[in-house]
Amino acid sequence: MVVTTHAVTVISASQFLGYATLGLEPDQLLQHLARYPSMDYFIELLFSGLTRGSIYALLALGYTMVYGIIGLINFAHGEIYMIGAYTALIVSTVLSIYGLPPLTILVVTALAAALWAAAYGFTVERLAYRPLRNAPRLSPLISAIGMSIFLQNFVLLAQTSDFQPFPSLIPELAFMEPFAAVIGSKDLTILIVAALVMILLTFMIKFTRTGKAMRATSQDRKMALLVGINVDNIISITFLIGSALAAIGGLLIASHVGQINCSIGFIAGIKAFTAAVLGGIGSIPGAVLGSFVLGLTEAFATGYVSSDYEDAFAFALLVLILIFRPAGLLGKAAIDKV
C-alpha cells in the first residue's frame, strides 16, 4: 500500500505545471509499468490528467475571458497565479503560527489569496493596459510582457528565488483511503473545487446583470457603450474575476505539489494559454474543454511515452492546433471585415 501511494505521488504531483521534475528513470518506468499492467495505471493517469486539466481550466478561464473582452493576451496572468500562491503561503504560515484550526486557515487563506490576486489583476489592467486601449496591437502586448517580467522579479526580490515548501492546506479525507491507489484526496478536492467554481462562473455569466454586460461588451464594445454599459468597469470586473480564479488555482496546485517559487507562473501561464487556444480563445466552455484535453494529453504522454519532454508536449500541441485549426475546438473562425 505504501509503495502504491508513493507511485501516485510521483506521477501526479512532481510533474505538475513546471515544478522541479523528479522524473522517472527509464528502468523505473518499466518497473512501474510492470506493476500496473493496464487498467489501474490507466485510471491513475486518467485522474492525474483530470486534476491537471481542472487546474489549467481555472487559469485558462482568466485568459479566455480577458481575450474575449479586450482581445489582449494577458501575459501577466501567470504571474497573478504565482502571486496568489505566494500570498497563500504567507498568510497560511502566519495563521498557523497563531495556531488556528486547519479549516479556518484554509478558508482565510483562500479568501486572502483571491483578494490580493484580484487587486493585482485590477492594478495591472489600470496601469499597463487601460491607457493603451486604442494603441496599435503590439503596444499592449509588449506592455503585458513587461508587466509579467516586472511582477516575477518583484516577487523574487521581495521574497526569495529558492523553492519554498508549501504547507498542505487541503485536509486528507478519511473516506478516500481505500481509493488512494488511483486518486488521492487532494486530487478529489481539486476536482470538486474547480467544478464548483466553474459552475458558479457559468451561472454568473449566464444569469446575472454583470454577466450579461460582460457578454455584451465582448460582442461589441462600442455598441455596449451605446446601450449604457460602463465598459471600463466591466473590463475591471473581468480582470478581478480572472485573477481570483487564478489565485484559487495557485492555492490548490501549490498545496498539491508542496513547493513554490517565483518562476512557476511562466510555464503554468503558457500551458493555460495553450489550453485556452486549444478550446478556442474567447469561448468559456472551450477553455474548460481545452484544459481537460491538454491535461489528459500530458498525463498520458508523460505516463506512457517519456517524462523528459513534458513541457514540449504542450508546445507541440499548441503549434499543431494553430496550424490545423487556429480557431480552436469550439471557437469560431474570425472574419476580418475591411
Add this chain to the structure above:
Amino acid sequence: MITLKDIRKAIGIGLWFMFLTFPLLVIKVNPVEKTVIWRWHTMLLVGVASFGVYLLYRLVLTRRDVRQERIRLGQEQETTKSNLHFLKAPQFRQSLAGTGILFVLVFPALFSTYQINIMITALMYVVLGLGLNIVVGVAGLLNLGYVAFYAVGAYTYALLHLHFGLGFWTVLPLGGLLGAVFGILLGFPVLRLRGDYLAIVTLGFGEIIRLVLENWNEFSKGPSGIADIPRPGFFGLDMSLETAIIYLYYLMIGMVIFTIFVVNRLQNSRIGRAWFALREDEIACQAMGIDKTRTKLTAFALGATWAGMAGVFFAAKTTFINPASFTFIESAIILCIVVLGGMGSIVGVIVGALVLILVPEYLRVFADYRMLVFGAVLVVMMLLRPQGIVANVRRTYLQP
C-alpha cells in the same frame, strides 16, 4: 498646478499600493521553522514612493497641457525643434561620427581585457537587436523566441567543431544559414496567425529548442554543455588570450558595421518597404499586391540569420555553451533593447543595446534589480514614448 484634489488622489494611490504590496513586501515567512519577519519600513517606503511618483506624473502632465494650450493659442512657439537644431547640422554629425570611430578603434588600447569583454557582449547584443529589429520593428511580427536562433548558431559552431573540427570562419556563414533555415521552419506554421498568437508560438518554439538541447544528451551533451570551443583564428597564428580577445573585439566591430550596412540597405529596399507596409496594415498591404507569405518568411529568415551569426560569435567568445544561456530572459532582453531604442530605428537599437547592457554592468549596485527595471522599461516606454528613445524616421521620397 497641483490641486488639493490631486493630493487627495495621490494619498489614495499611496494607500492602495501599501495595501497591494503588503503581504509580499512586508511579511517574509519561513514555512519550515515557522518564523515570520515583519518589514514594516518597506510599507512606508512604498506608500511615500507611489505618492511622490503620482504627484510628479501629474505635474509633468499638467505642465505639458498648459504648454500645448499656449502653443495652440499662438502665445508660444514650439521650442523643442530649435533646441535640438545643432543635432542635424552636418558638422556636428561628422565630428560626432569621427569621435565615435576613433573611440571604438582605440578602445582596446585604453581599457582592460575585462572591459573589452563587456564591450564585446554589448556589441553582440547590438547585432542581436538589429536582427530582431527586422522582425519586430520593421515587419511588426512579435517574436518572443528569438533566442532559439541564437542557440542554433552557438550549437552549430560547438557541434561542428566537436564532430568535424570545423573552424570559426567556415561555421560563421553556416550558422547564419542554419539560423535562416530555422527561421523559415518556424515561419511556416505561424504565417496565418495574428500578432498575439504569433508571440506565444514563437515563445513556445524558443522553449522547445531549449528543452531539446537540455534533454537530448546524445546530440547536445545536455545541461553539462560543450566546452573547449576555440576562439576565432587568424591564419593559424598563435595568440595569447589577451590578443585573442582584442582580435575578437575588432571582428565584432566589423560584424556590427556589416550588420548596420546590410540592415540599412534592406530597410530601404523593395522588400524593406514591403515589411513596413505589412506592419502598418496587412490587408492594405495584400491589396497592393505584396506577397504576404514571402514577405513574412523573408523577415523571419533574415532576422534569424543575424541571431545565428551572433550565436557563433557567442560560442567563440565564451568557449563554453550550455542550454542555460538561452532562456526566455535573453529573448526578453533583446526585445527590451529594440523597444527602448525605438522600433525600426537602427541608431535607436544601437543606443538601446549599449544602454541596457553597459549600464547594469557598471552600476553593479543595481544588478539585482536589472530584470525588474527591464520589465518596467517595457511598460513605461509603451505608455509614455512608444516610438523609443530615437524614433525611426521613415525615408521620404520627394514628389517630382
